[in-house]
Amino acid sequence: MKDLSNENVIQLNKNGLSYLQFKKLSEYPEIYHLFSLKPADIAALSTWEEKKESALADVRNMQMVLDAEDADVCRPCQTHSDHIKTVEAEDAGIYDESFEDTDGLVTGLPGKFLLLGFGDCTPLLFYDPVHAAVGNIHSGWRGTCQRIGAKAVKAMEDAFGSRPDDLICCIAPHIRKCHFEVDEDVYLLFRNEFTDFADFEKLVRFEPERNKYYIDTTALNIRMLENAGLKPENIIDSGICTVCHSDMVHSYRADKAASGRSAAVIGLKMKP
Numbered sequence: 001m002k003d004l005s006n007e008n009v010i011q012l013n014k015n016g017l018s019y020l021q022f023k024k025l026s027e028y029p030e031i032y033h034l035f036s037l038k039p040a041d042i043a044a045l046s047t048w049e050e051k052k053e054s055a056l057a058d059v060r061n062m063q064m065v066l067d068a069e070d071a072d073v074c075r076p077c078q079t080h081s082d083h084i085k086t087v088e089a090e091d092a093g094i095y096d097e098s099f100e101d102t103d104g105l106v107t108g109l110p111g112k113f114l115l116l117g118f119g120d121c122t123p124l125l126f127y128d129p130v131h132a133a134v135g136n137i138h139s140g141w142r143g144t145c146q147r148i149g150a151k152a153v154k155a156m157e158d159a160f161g162s163r164p165d166d167l168i169c170c171i172a173p174h175i176r177k178c179h180f181e182v183d184e185d186v187y188l189l190f191r192n193e194f195t196d197f198a199d200f201e202k203l204v205r206f207e208p209e210r211n212k213y214y215i216d217t218t219a220l221n222i223r224m225l226e227n228a229g230l231k232p233e234n235i236i237d238s239g240i241c242t243v244c245h246s247d248m249v250h251s252y253r254a255d256k257a258a259s260g261r262s263a264a265v266i267g268l269k270m271k272p
């Protein structure tokens with residue numbers, strides 16, 4: 001099996017689960033996290049009913065691997081919104097109604113297993129080691145266009161008193177500029193949003209023969225996090241494209257409607 005390990009992430013296998021972890025987040029024993037690789041598949045909302053049994057088995061296996069079997073799984077109904085929910089003690093469940101129309105979860109409570117599904121969209125995993133708070137954010141292209149990453153920083157400031165220069169943000173595998181091909185309509189949505197980025201056009205490659213645009217959403221996310229006050233050295237990019245590595249990572253562009261979902265997980269361990 002190929003190994004996606006690089007300077008920022010390490011590929012591991014335990015209990016039959018292949019997954020990535022960020023070296024930076026692994027420095028903190030009080031949290032757990034992972035990004036799952038194929039064949040684990042936590043299923044999209046649209047395929048949940050048909051895949052429920054195997055998806056639940058994969059989620060339970062992830063909890064076992066992370067030694068978080070007692071934690072409450074919190075899985076929102078992701079809708080490409082910019083809605084971020086602070087998870088409280090009573091919040092738990094997979095697609096529970098308290099998680100409707102939600103694309104980001106943040107919490108300062110131990111024992112909450114923040115679980116989001118990804119098939120090309122950008123996972124942003126946040127940790128504030130000073131205030132012991134975590135966040136898991138789904139920043140697809142629509143979310144990126146709505147600056148959900150910067151809104152997550154604000155949500156953590158409001159909920160936990162987090163200071164941006166304490167925050168760590170790890171960017172898990174997602175579709176990158178090499179494969180994020182869009183038509184003019186989507187390109188214009190980005191251009192009209194990011195007018196404050198004077199060099200926006202440098203983040204775009206245009207193919208005139210095919211009239212297609214390739215947008216560097218990775219750079220947009222990094223830039224908006226820096227502008228929100230994160231230190232550049234605390235923004236860690238996995239550097240992995242889901243389409244380039246669709247043999248190992250779920251990709252909607254590569255696998256089409258049958259596509260599964262990779263899991264990004266983060267949580268605070270229970271106090272002993």
Ligand SMILES: [Zn+2]
Nearest residue numbers: 178179241244
């Ligand atoms: Zn690629």
